[in-house]
Amino acid sequence: MASPIIDPDTLLAKADAHRRDKDWMGAADAYRQFTILRPNDWTIIVQEGHCLKEGGKVAEALARYREAEALAPDDADLQVQIGHAQKVLGRWHDAARAYHRALAMNPSSAAARVEAAATAEWLTGPEIDAADRAALSRERDKDPRFAPFLPVPQPADAAIATVFDVTDLLQYFNDRRTPTGIQRVQSGIITRALTAPAAGMAISLAYFEPRQRVWKAVDRHAFTRLCALSAAGADTQDPEWTGMRDAVRRLLNATGAMRFPRDALLVNLGNSWSLTDYFRALRQAQRDHGVRYVPFVHDCVPLIVPEHCLTGLVHSYVRWFSALGLHAHGLLCNSENTRDDLRRHMEALRPGLTPPTHVVRLDADPRGLLPPQGNAAPMEALRALRHDESFALFVATLESRKNHLLVFNAWLKLLREHGAEAIPRLVCVGKPGWHADAALKLLETSPELQRHVLLLPQVSDQELDALYDRCAFTVYNSHYEGWGLPITEALAHGKVTITPRHSALTEAGGDVATYFTPQSLPELTATLEKVILDPAYRAAQEALIRAKGQPRSWDAVKDEALDAIRALAAQPVRPVAEAATVALGQHYKLRRMESPTPALAPAMAELVREGPGWYPLEEWGVSTMAGLATLRLPLPAGTDAPLRLYLEMRAPADMEVELRFHSEGSQAQPFLVSLPAGEPRICLFDLPALPGTSLSIELDSGDGPYALQYGEARRLGVGLLGFMLCRLDDHAARLGMLEEHSLNPVSPALT
Structure with a gap:
């Protein structure tokens, strides 16, 4: 029998070789033997911890990191490693504290800085400092x-x-x-x-x-x-x-x-x-x-x-x-x-x-949302405008749906036909959004527009209120709207608002908004000309708004909302199981839907996952957590025949998964399935007629391996790609499933 290796250098070389080969447990064992001989070498204790963590033994890794901490209490990187282990174990607050200790020890550590910032919200209790307590103090309620x-x-x-x-x-x-x-x-x-x-x-x-x-x-x-x-x-x-x-x-x-x-x-x-x-x-x-x-x-x-x-x-x-x-x-x-x-x-x-x-x-009325001010608030947004300058206001996120391009083209046409002196400036209030490149390109390449269009991305509600008060009129363009709050806001200030006649904009504008045919440049330009160049027309429209267009208070809207909630509280509850059931013979995919069109079948991937044992849906399918996860299939009425279940699974590592099937009033039927790593497999299960309204499938993956997903280590159970449930005698559904897949069946064993 060979003598055990006792030379420290030889042990270290052996451990390093195991680590290079990703034999994590072999490396951890060799590093442990080394530290028996050199118990104060905390760096090797840390290496053992790394290998234990890679091998899935995170709690043991954390224990070794703690032993190293006793020897190197001021090492920032070690605190980062402690934080990583705590995070994997789900000890969020302990992880955050470790990262913050690391940052305090070494403010130049990029890893500590990134992790401390990412986990700042995980701090609890004692970490709420005096400034937080002052901000949350009930004494602040006295502020007018x-x-x-x-x-x-x-x-x-x-x-x-x-x-x-x-x-x-x-x-x-x-x-x-x-x-x-x-x-x-x-x-x-x-x-x-x-x-x-x-x-x-x-x-x-x-x-x-x-x-x-x-x-x-x-x-x-x-x-x-x-x-x-x-x-x-x-x-x-x-x-x-x-x-x-x-x-x-x-x-x-x-x-x-x-x-x-x-x-x-x-x-x-x-x-x-x-x-x-x-x-x-x-x-x-x-x-x-x-x-x-x-x-x-x-x-x-x-x-x-x-x-x-x-x-x-x-x-x-x-x-x-x-x-x-x-x-x-x-x-x-x-x-x-x-x-x-x-x-x-x-x-x-x-x-x-x-x-x-x-x-x-x-x-x-938006003015009901403004808090009272002890002193006049600074009006930075108004400083870009002369005191007596006439301007029109367009309040909307700068995105393609609001079609600033149409409004900019109309303004450019007006400037060229009537001259800059006759046309008010256009003040656009709103943050940058998406798909607005064409509008911004026109603005960038047109000196006339640059001089006559003002973009204000950051405007407080009080500044916006002042802009509504001072503007000559407002424009609100859009390809489609659910309501159109800027129309309501303009009417509350008694201002003419020009908007397309479509969707809910006609409800927001009622009988007093000034409408144009949607996306018609000639009609928008003509409407703007009338409002800008005919003061009598604009005055008449403003009088109509004052007489008929004044909005109600937010208290009235609140009352209507609460009345609606009270009415819904009186409605009988409709259980989710009654709203949707599995269609026998239909193949359901358990993955995140990437579609522009709603459909009930993909929604079942959301509905059938029950309890805490699941990770979020992904493009390929969904992973269960290690341990127990439950799939609950709501059954249609009249499911009174033997059934066949096709369950598509993929294991992250070679594993055995125990599955238990049961419904209301029936005994659980356990099966044990052996799955190879990484290969999608379809398991076939023949089940008797079920007495209840749903079929519950418990999937027990045991401890499961660790894997890195979305930047953090997770202990994974078996992955699921889809399922199909049909009557055992539904040969057409079974044939369809066979044609859809090149089956590599797994024969489960009853346990």
């Missing part, structure tokens, strides 16, 4: 800017628990301050609902944490102050703004998952279609607490004019819309036009799919 928004105590006997999901708004505030239309709607309704809830309603706020797929309670005082500060200025680096915003973020990070009141309505007035795994978390809340989801549909623009949207935005919206009718208890819309669009596209998915829907018109 916040007075109109201060919430009042909720009624003790409230019958309807209403939770407003403000995730979209808080995420918007991460890198922006001045609100656009959807943000104004949220702050306008929610701050007033907090102040004056309807009788019998209890109002609270929540934020969706996508990493943990839970909602967290949002402090109402902090939220109302943040909304007020958003309206009060445009400077995103203002210390008061950043201090309040960051304090709210860290407070949320320090807050645990909220428990929904029983049968609560989760009302989302913003955007939930960009939130990963939102519906999967929602289904869990629906099962646990009876939560009823009520989103606000602002428009169907990505379905109607996708050419004016980013491709990724269209795909995200389509995925959300495809599953919306399966999850929503009711819907709110901002116009009859949006409700008609919504119904048309949802009924095309399946007749009768559309939940109860209420229209909440957004004809609200």
Whole structure:
């Protein structure tokens, strides 16, 4: 028998060789033997930890890093490695603290700086510093800017628990301050609902944490102050703004998952279609607490004019819309036009799919959103204009859907026909968007337009109010709209607004807007000429607006929204299982849909994944987490015959997966499947007639290997690509599946 290797140098060479060959456990063992002989060599203890982590033994790696830390307490890179291990283990807050310790030890460490910034929101409790506590102090409520928004105590006997999901708004505030239309709607309704809830309603706020797929309670005082500060200025680096915003973020990070009141309505007035795994978390809340989801549909623009949207935005919206009718208890819309669009596209998915829907018109005076000011706010946006200068106002994001190009061409035509002295300047308020290259190119190459067009991307609500007051008239162009808040804003200021006659713009403008044929340059130019060159006509239009076009208050809009929510609370709950069932004989793909067209079949990839054991959908399919994941297939009525299930799986490493099948009132049937690494396989399972309304499939992958995905290590279970369930005697469906795939069948063994 060979003598054991005891020479330290030989052991180190052996360990390094194992590491080069990616024999992580062999390398870790050799490094461990080396440290027995050289127990104070902390760098080799770290190397052993690296190998243990690569081999999937992250907890053991962390223990070795801690041993090295005792020998090198001031080494910044070691703290970074400790942070990495903590992150893999899901110990978010400990990871953040390790990264911040590393940065404090070595401020020049790029790795520490990047990781500390990326995990800043994971800090909790003691890491909320004195500045945060000062920003969140209730003493701030005495600031007169916040007075109109201060919430009042909720009624003790409230019958309807209403939770407003403000995730979209808080995420918007991460890198922006001045609100656009959807943000104004949220702050306008929610701050007033907090102040004056309807009788019998209890109002609270929540934020969706996508990493943990839970909602967290949002402090109402902090939220109302943040909304007020958003309206009060445009400077995103203002210390008061950043201090309040960051304090709210860290407070949320320090807050645990909220428990929904029983049968609560989760009302989302913003955007939930960009939130990963939102519906999967929602289904869990629906099962646990009876939560009823009520989103606000602002428009169907990505379905109607996708050419004016980013491709990724269209795909995200389509995925959300495809599953919306399966999850929503009711819907709110901002116009009859949006409700008609919504119904048309949802009924095309399946007749009768559309939940109860209420229209909440957004004809609200924007001045009701402005906080009071002790001193006059600086008006930087007005300094680019002479005191007596005449100008027209166009408020819209600079993107192709708003078609600034048409308006610029009309202005250029007017300048050349009537001269610069006769034509007012065009002031465009709005942030840069997408697909606006043609408009910007025209502006860049036309000296006449450059002198006569002013772009203002950063304008506070108070500055915007002053611009509306001072402008001669407004223009609002668009290829399609769900409402058109700038029209309402202009009418509230008594100003003529020129807009195309289409979509919901005719609801926003009513009988008092000045319309032109959509995208007609000659008609837009003629309309502008009339408004600019005929003062009597413009004065008559302004008089008509003052008589008939004055919007209502945000309190009135809030009341209408709460009345609609109360009406939806009285509607019977429609379980998700009743909204959609698996079609026998149809092949379903379990992957992220990348399509411009809504469809129910791809939405099933969202619907059938149940519980926490799943990673988000990807283009190829979906990975389960190590351990247990559950696939739940809702069955159509009358499924009373033996079935065959085709389950497409792919293992990240050679593994055995135990599958257990059961339905209501039946015993679980276990199968054990051996899968080779990386090769898609289709497993066939013959099942007896099932007594219940759904088939649950538990997939147990055991510990699973570690893999790097989206920049972080994850412990993976088996991957799924799709499934097909059919009657055992449905030979046509079975033949279709055979023709679609070149089968490499796996024969499972009963356990």
